[in-house]
Amino acid sequence: MATHSTFKSLRLDGVGRDFGTMNALKDLSLEIKRGEFIALLGPSGCGKSTALNCIAGLLPTTRGSIFLDDRRIDTLPTEDRGFGMVFQSYALFPHMTVRANIGFGLKMQGVPKTEAEPRIDRAIKTVRLESQAHKLPGQLSGGQQQRVAIARAIAVDPPLVLMDEPLSNLDAKLRLEMRQEIRRIHQSLGCITIYVTHDQDEALSLADRIVVLRDGMIRQVGTPEDLYARPAHLDVAEFMGFRNRITGRVLSRDGTSVQLSVGGTTMDGVLQETAPGDTAVAAIRPDDMVPVASDAHGIDATVEAIEYRGRDFFGQARSSTGDELFFRSETRVVPGETLRLGAEPARVLVYAGE
Amino acid sequence: MTGHALPLRSRLAAKGLDGVTLMAVPAAIFLIALFIYPFGYGLWLSFKPKDGGWFLANYVKFFSDPFLYDTIYTTLALAFPVTIVNLLFAVPVAFRVRLMKHQRLLTTILVLPITLGTVLVAEGMLNYFGPQGWFIRTLVSTGLFSPGQIKLVNNYWGVFISLVITGFPFTFLLTLSYVSGIDPALEQAAATLGARSAARFRHIFLPLLMPGLAITFCLSFVQAYSVLPSAVLLGAPAGPTRVISIAAYQAAFEQYDRPMASAIAMIMGFVQFAVVVAALSLRNLFYRGPAAGAKG
Numbered sequence: 001m002a003t004h005s006t007f008k009s010l011r012l013d014g015v016g017r018d019f020g021t022m023n024a025l026k027d028l029s030l031e032i033k034r035g036e037f038i039a040l041l042g043p044s045g046c047g048k049s050t051a052l053n054c055i056a057g058l059l060p061t062t063r064g065s066i067f068l069d070d071r072r073i074d075t076l077p078t079e080d081r082g083f084g085m086v087f088q089s090y091a092l093f094p095h096m097t098v099r100a101n102i103g104f105g106l107k108m109q110g111v112p113k114t115e116a117e118p119r120i121d122r123a124i125k126t127v128r129l130e131s132q133a134h135k136l137p138g139q140l141s142g143g144q145q146q147r148v149a150i151a152r153a154i155a156v157d158p159p160l161v162l163m164d165e166p167l168s169n170l171d172a173k174l175r176l177e178m179r180q181e182i183r184r185i186h187q188s189l190g191c192i193t194i195y196v197t198h199d200q201d202e203a204l205s206l207a208d209r210i211v212v213l214r215d216g217m218i219r220q221v222g223t224p225e226d227l228y229a230r231p232a233h234l235d236v237a238e239f240m241g242f243r244n245r246i247t248g249r250v251l252s253r254d255g256t257s258v259q260l261s262v263g264g265t266t267m268d269g270v271l272q273e274t275a276p277g278d279t280a281v282a283a284i285r286p287d288d289m290v291p292v293a294s295d296a297h298g299i300d301a302t303v304e305a306i307e308y309r310g311r312d313f314f315g316q317a318r319s320s321t322g323d324e325l326f327f328r329s330e331t332r333v334v335p336g337e338t339l340r341l342g343a344e345p346a347r348v349l350v351y352a353g354e
Numbered sequence: 355m356t357g358h359a360l361p362l363r364s365r366l367a368a369k370g371l372d373g374v375t376l377m378a379v380p381a382a383i384f385l386i387a388l389f390i391y392p393f394g395y396g397l398w399l400s401f402k403p404k405d406g407g408w409f410l411a412n413y414v415k416f417f418s419d420p421f422l423y424d425t426i427y428t429t430l431a432l433a434f435p436v437t438i439v440n441l442l443f444a445v446p447v448a449f450r451v452r453l454m455k456h457q458r459l460l461t462t463i464l465v466l467p468i469t470l471g472t473v474l475v476a477e478g479m480l481n482y483f484g485p486q487g488w489f490i491r492t493l494v495s496t497g498l499f500s501p502g503q504i505k506l507v508n509n510y511w512g513v514f515i516s517l518v519i520t521g522f523p524f525t526f527l528l529t530l531s532y533v534s535g536i537d538p539a540l541e542q543a544a545a546t547l548g549a550r551s552a553a554r555f556r557h558i559f560l561p562l563l564m565p566g567l568a569i570t571f572c573l574s575f576v577q578a579y580s581v582l583p584s585a586v587l588l589g590a591p592a593g594p595t596r597v598i599s600i601a602a603y604q605a606a607f608e609q610y611d612r613p614m615a616s617a618i619a620m621i622m623g624f625v626q627f628a629v630v631v632a633a634l635s636l637r638n639l640f641y642r643g644p645a646a647g648a649k650g
Binding site: 056057058077078079080081082083084085087089091092093094095104105108109136138152153156162 | 537539540542543544545546547548549550553557558561562640641643644
């Protein structure tokens with residue numbers, strides 16, 4: 001076992017995959033260090049699952065290569081790579097007990113029973129399923145099945161654990177629980193985990209580094225803090241929760257601070273890209289967009305809907321230029337009311353216009 | 355004021371009887387008129403020997419005459435191998451077709467023999483596999499066989515080949531539906547866990563397929579067991595392919611002994627039933643739940 005005990009990194013070198021004439025994955029290059037938790041984040045169709053399947057060997061790559069340290073692995077069949085994978089549908093073997101499911105990988109590797117049994121026990125214990133070990137997967141709840149899938153993937157002690165949207169079939173509460181569980185298991189294993197998701201909250205809370213994909217290309221790689229505070233592109237910003245996009249004309253620019261003219265009013269923001277051009281787009285999180293004094297910089301908008309979410313109200317408004325805006329308010333406002341909405345200049349990210 | 359205040363309709367609905375149940379009535383009537391009644395009548399008739407006597411006389415007669423009881427063995431000797439061969443062909447083809455893009459086209463081609471009918475197939479085979487047919491002549495022209503050395507019609511093999519041709523599409527279609535019912539992610543999961551293709555087949559596909567294959571076996575077997583036209587047209591109905599349905603036919607329409615024919619039909623039914631029960635009880639040894647990866 002444990003051929004990986006000394007491995008240091010996984011390297012993807014220009015990995016690409018075509019389906020007919022469609023480039024599902026264009027050019028993925030990335031180096032991942034042992035112990036890292038990487039999230040591949042992107043909307044559906046961005047190539048994240050394709051990337052994962054290429055790494056697992058379930059899809060052959062069209063170009064590029066994959067290395068585990070200096071060993072090239074993209075030419076190996078799936079069964080020789082020895083990676084653990086957790087499928088979106090869990091893909092538990094319905095005719096085997098939990099224990100047999102978890103022990104399947106060890107059995108296939110020809111690990112003798114005396115050695116396999118304690119390892120299965122350990123995997124079962126890691127996912128806290130001691131009392132369910134004799135049951136069939138069909139007798140378990142969704143969350144328990146999820147744990148079995150994880151235990152089965154980690155029982156072979158893989159250098160790499162691949163997870164394909166593993167939480168998407170669970171309800172919201174269970175999802176939060178399993179998120180912590182996955183993070184805990186990852187830390188206890190010290191392997192590389194690559195986690196595919198379209199949910200930025202999941203990516204932010206789990207990953208050491210996030211790889212944002214779009215149209216089969218890497219848009220940005222960074223720590224969750226990086227991505228949250230400084231998305232490199234407008235589409236990444238949008239994906240990281242900057243729901244407000246306001247197009248304006250550049251009035252003035254001083255270093256990175258810019259002033260935009262939007263409709264008849266002005267907004268201040270921080271430039272994210274070097275050459276803004278004449279028009280630019282400001283991206284603002286709903287959290288940072290608040291009602292301001294009528295003589296402050298901001299945009300005039302009419303409230304269309306409002307909802308109370310615990311401490312604050314969150315609303316949707318339409319600006320005089322027709323843009324849809326999402327904002328937060330500490331006091332109740334009513335639909336039909338006209339407000340000036342603004343944000344602190346540091347919270348307004350300005351990108352080149354399209 | 356509690357229970358009996360409910361209208362009759364609601365009480366019936368609670369027991370599973372509602373408007374939808376009525377839709378089963380025509381089928382039930384057909385079943386009774388075309389299956390249950392004739393079966394019961396046949397059973398009753400089989401206990402009324404034509405020449406009088408003990409009520410089991412027909413059965414005693416059947417089991418004391420080798421010309422009659424050998425037909426059971428003759429039929430089994432055809433139906434069993436044919437069914438097994440069909441299954442052995444169908445499983446690998448279904449595995450391949452499952453992954454194909456133009457599945458429809460290939461399925462249509464494979465299923466075509468079903469539409470031909472046994473008599474047409476027999477007619478074609480008599481020409482093609484007959485002593486002057488292309489097939490035999492080609493074999494003879496290779497010099498490996500002398501004329502008359504191989505015979506593929508009017509014997510056991512003629513019936514065998516015809517049953518494979520007409521039975522395969524049916525077996526294949528059923529097998530294909532069972533094979534495609536297995537979530538492909540299960541195979542992928544097994545592969546990531548280090549299982550090579552043979553191990554994936556043995557540990558994942560085969561156990562999940564067994565119940566379906568048992569059903570397929572039963573249906574294909576019953577079909578092959580009741581063979582009549584090809585046994586007469588392509589076989590040697592007086593000897594090696596004197597199947598049980600021929601015996602029943604002769605009793606009914608050559609000796610005009612309806613009770614005897616009924617008795618033979620009952621014996622035939624019983625043999626089929628015994629084989630089906632055996633196959634289905636083997637099926638119980640396997641997992642029979644859904645063959646998808648649980649939820650999702």
